[in-house]
Amino acid sequence: MPKMDMIQALNSALDVMMSRDPDVLVFGEDVGYFGGVFRVTDGLQKKHGLKRCFDTPISEGGIIATAIGMGAYGLRPVAEIQFADYILPAFDQLVSEAARLRYRSGGEFWAPITVRSPYGGGIFGGQTHSQSPEAIFAHVTGLKTVIPSNPYDAKGLLIASIEDDDPVIFLEPKRIYNGPFDGHHDRALKTWAESPGSDVPEGHYTVPLGKAAVVREGREATVLAYGTMVHVAKSGIEESGVDAELIDLRSIVPLDIDTIVASVRKTGRCVILHEASRFGGFGGELSALLQERCFYHLKSPIGRVAGWDTPYPHAFEWDYFPGPARLAAALKRVMED
Structure with missing residues (x-):
């Protein structure tokens, strides 16, 4: 291959x-x-x-x-x-x-x-x-x-x-x-x-739309990410020392809500990670969906780590990006609640 x-x-x-x-x-x-x-x-x-x-x-x-x-x-x-x-x-x-x-x-x-x-x-x-x-x-x-x-x-x-x-x-x-x-x-x-x-196989194969991937299994918290942020999440989880489960959404529509809900009900904690601005970002919809389905399983408020609520900053690009340290801090916060 x-x-x-x-x-x-x-x-x-x-x-x-x-x-x-x-x-x-x-x-x-x-x-x-x-x-x-x-x-x-x-x-x-x-x-x-x-x-x-x-x-x-x-x-x-x-x-x-x-x-x-x-x-x-x-x-x-x-x-x-x-x-x-x-x-x-x-x-x-x-x-x-x-x-x-x-x-x-x-x-x-x-x-x-x-x-x-x-x-x-x-x-x-x-x-x-x-x-x-x-x-x-x-x-x-x-x-x-x-x-x-x-x-x-x-x-x-x-x-x-x-x-x-x-x-x-x-x-x-x-x-x-x-x-x-x-x-x-x-x-x-x-x-x-x-x-x-x-x-990567040379020929034809498909990955189904609407099926998330469990990248890393864990027991203490769930991290939801997609695209570039999956790689950021891997490092952030390691830095945090939290035994977190990492789910790569792959597609946000259709959304694999069953896999997400099963993970959050298991761990009781969740942090959502995306590069876009926090306000109005897709993380807000994920948080609402989980609040509706997992309320009685949650041990702490759902966390969100995202880009700044500003126009995209040219000179401060790497500060704008949610990095491993910001995710690690968020994981530690949800573990303390």
Whole structure:
């Protein structure tokens, strides 16, 4: 089984699906000849041709509108928005058209589209290249929102998303594109450089949407995370000395509420970790869902560790990020209550 980083795994997923299904197309800004700004689509145009992998104008609304039309016609488009921050001009297309098409047409039409986009920080991109807008999409009924944390899951989840008959927002954490890391700024690049990659099958396989993964079993507390924050959580749990169970959500819609509830009822404590701003973030919804289902099992209030409630700070990116120390402190607090 070959070793792949997340970029290679995502590229493999697209190649596999384009080879298996002639209705799968890949398009977006700079995805063709250049192979994408992060090289995820590298080589696809050369292998599958200009009609299957092509560049578009800088028009996010046009990209998504085109994908919706293709999907209604019977194709399976995979549209790339170069950075998740730039998806807002297409938000009306996603909400008013893609998410509602099946319902509005009485099942006559649907939108089997996948919208890929790099998201989150890690490249010092500031307010226009580093945001984490997952909670916005999670709020829209009819959209599925998927966020992988490792190469194996990234490939399997992307294939499952492309094969899904509903619109999927597939957010790719930039900070772990090139490999795993331990959540610390000063050690991140060194760890990336030394990473051998992960075992990823070359052919077709899927990771089901809506199925969380128990990354680490524990008895004293539960940590919920997704994307980059799964790696931060691993280090934070080690620093805390708390025997915490770590759950990687993988997708926030659909949400594997059964796995989450079972863990929190077992441990009696929970800390939710995400990179987006705390206020209005997806952690608030997770907290409410657990409060409704686990109230009589909780030994302390549910904790949240998240980004600052400010515009994304360019110069203070690594202070903005929830790091291992902040998670460790939160775990110690819930253990004291």
